[in-house]
Every structure is written in C-alpha cells, then in structure tokens.
Amino acid sequence: MRFTDKVVLVTGAGSGVGRALAQGFAREGATVVAAARSPEALEQTVKLIEAEGGRAAAITVDVTDSAAVARLVGEIVARFGRLDVAVNNAGIFAAGTVVDMPEEDWARVLQVNTTGVFLALKHEIAAMRAQGSGVIVNIASNIGAHTRRAGLSAYAASKAAVSALTRTAALECIGDGIRINAVSPGPLDTDMSKRPGETEDDRAARMRESLPIGRVGTLDEITGTVLWLASDDAGFAVGLDLVLDGGASA
Template sequence: MTSGNSDSSGVVPSQHSKVVIVTGGARGLGRACVERFLNDGARVVAVDLDESSLADLSSKSDSPASRLRTVIADVSKRADVERAVDIAVQEFGRLDVMINNAGIVRSQDFLTITEDDFDKVLGVNLKGPFLGVQAAARAMIAGGNGGVIINMSSINAILANPSIATYAISKGGLNQLTTTAALALASHGIRVVGIGPGTILTDMVAKSIMTSDEARHSILSRTPMGRCGDPSEIASVAAFLASKDASYITGQTIYPDGGRLILNYTVPVASQ
C-alpha cells in the first residue's frame, strides 16, 4: 500500500494520486469535473456515449495523455458501467472517486410522456447512477481503501417542474439513492454524497431551458444572485466533496444554486 492511499474513513488520496471516473464526462458539468481533477493532478477516466466529444476532450486537454482515458459507454447498461470501472482499475491501479454525472432531460407536457420517454430518462439518470454506485463500491471495497461516490442531482429533485417531469422524478430518486447508499457503504469507508446544481450554463441548459428572453427572465427572477452558475463552480464543489476537507460528510446533497431553493418570491432582473 502506498502512502497516498486513502484510509477506511472515506478520505481519498492527495490531489496528485486520485483515480477518478466521471460519467457524462465529454461535455457540460462532466467535462468541467474532468478538467478540474486533471488540473489538480488526478488520473481520470471520462465516460460518455458521445465519441466525437470525447475525442475533442482528449485533443484539447493540457494534461499528459497518461493521466486521461476515455471510454465510450452507455451508463444505463451494467456491462458498460462495469467495463469503465474495470478500465480505471486496470489502467491506474484502483478507484478513489466515482462521479455519476451522466444525465438527460426532456421538456414535454406531462400527459404526453410515453413509457419509452420515462424509461429512457430514468435509465440514464437513475438506473445509471445506481449501477455506477454498485460497480464503484465493489472496486473500492476490493481495493480496501474506501473512496467517495458523488451523484449529480439537481434542485429539481426538490422543486416541482412538470415541464421536465421525468428529469425531476429521476433526480428525486437519485437523492434517495445517495442517502441509502451512504448508509449501506459507510462501514466500508465509502462516502456517498450529491451535488444539486441550480441553473448552470451548460449546452443542455441552453437548449432545453434558456431558450428565450422570457425563459431567461423567469430563471433569473428566481435566482437571488442574479446569474446562472458556471460549470467550473460545480466542479469546485465536486473537488471539495472528494477531498479530505469533506471527510465527515456523507449522505448529503449540496445545492450550489445561487440561493434559489431558499427563495419564496421573485426578484427584479436587469434588462440586457
């Protein structure tokens, strides 16, 4: 065992020796997390279905190629998730941090949601993290050094938004997955935590939510800080939760949302 390995309290190694998996790692919040952990010196496996975006990530990374692996995988399929975990362990020797970030959203009227719509969103957003928690935990237990699992939730796990009902339902379930897994895995030295972002300026948000001046006004009128978040700000929360500074946090979901969850009125928005 090297001096950089974690102990049984769920504290991962120093920044320069972590092994991290990020699902949905090719774009948006996932890409921001990949870039943050690489910049911090970690070795990272970026998992995504988007082959071209994974290639773009690799080509534009400033980190040594020896510290980044990309895996094309569908997180709703157990074999794909387990293969990604196996690659991390085989290539880098262990797994310290699993970030279950991959997610999709469909904006549609509640009564038009089909069984296929429901299955597709829940398959990626809830089944995927469940499979990720299981596979990562098994690898961490086999390694004997504990670890951290981070599930990317949303303020929509708490706020009711019928226009993105399947997304909201999946994130509500994800919060319960976080709490349940935290209890199940605490004795193994594995911490399970969540991040529930507010409105963050990713491509997915731009295409599904911030689609007009009216939509932008609606979002910002409910955000006390008066702006959307940047993906790097979410990556910073992930880096904190994976660090020794968060060693006594498990079963919690942190909400970097510009104050939105605590607001019970609207605020003026400056015209631009």
C-alpha cells in the same frame, strides 16, 4: 493538488459539466478517466486535459448497460490499479407533463438518470470495497427532491430518486470506508439550461427575474463544489445532498 496520485472516473465527460469536472480533477493532479457514449467528444476532453499538462484516458460506455459499466470499472482497475473517486454525472433532460409525456420518453429518462447511477454505484462500490476506500459523488438536481416544476415530471422523479439512492448507498457503504454524497445544481452555464430557441441573453434576462441570485451558476462553481466533496477536506460529509442553485430552493 488535492488529487495527486488519485484515479478519478467522471461519467458524462464528453461535454458541459462532465468535461469541466474532468478538467478540474486533472488540474489538481488526478489521472482522469473520462467516460461517455461519444468517442469523439471524449477525445476532445482528453486533448483539453493533456494540453494543460494533465493525465487522462477516454473509455466509451453506456451507463444503462450493466455489463458495459462493469467493463469500464474493470478496465480502470486493470490499467491504473485502483479507483479512488467516481463522479456519476451522465444524464439527460426531457420535458413533458404526466399526461402528455410519451411513455418511452419517461422510461428513457429514468433509465439513464436513475438506473444509470444505480449501475455505476453498483460496480464502483464493488471495486472500492475490494481496496477498502473510495469517494463517490452523484450529480442530482435541485429539481426533484428540492423543487418541482410543472412539465418536468420525469426529470424531477429521476433526480429525486438519485438523491434518495445516494443517501441510502452512503449508509450502506461508509462502514467500508466509502464516502458517497450528491450535488444538486440549479441552472448552470450549459445548453441544458436554455429553453428551445433561447439565446444566452434571453436566458440571462429570465434568470435575473427567476433566481434569487439573478444568474446561472458557472462551471467553475459546480466544479469547485464537487472537488471539495470528493476531497479529504470533506471527510466528515456522508450522505449529503448539497444544493447549489443560487437560492432557488431556499
């Protein structure tokens, strides 16, 4: 119960990794604010948390809208009195080579994955500075700063920027008592790791050949890693970009 009496924000909490993270924090005692664009998906996340006896609230937000992110953080502080932990997980995936990718797709990937994290940091840090403490974990990717894949130019650029932004913000904020780190996962047990038309069995066969560990990561594994980084157990970790990819970038 490392997060008893803590208020935790998770963006992109309507499904997949974000939902698993929200549930993980709630199981360890946190009051969780689940944020995403879809109110229906957020409602399901809150129901799952409450069914296990946890505490959660849902707030819809578009992370690319600075005013909306400011309202999100302001509402959290107004309702709960503080913001102890923020996990910036919202992101999208799009494939395409530099030559072939439509410019609007490039712009959208950068807008959500990079600018969305920048805006979240901007407003989260302001609230945490006012209270004199806080922890932020950004979800980057092993694709970008650690590995590259042909056909994933925009995604790699956007996530490499998150890694660099995380480290810079960490240096800027640790003097204010705010710890900022990132986790860079490889393929996880979500639909995002499947190729078009691929089944789970197809993916499993591909991972046995392509990853040193021979499988995708589980949601429990990334949840455990993020919760550790957000906890006092990782109190000396500042500006860390922790790669969790089964050896792909070793």
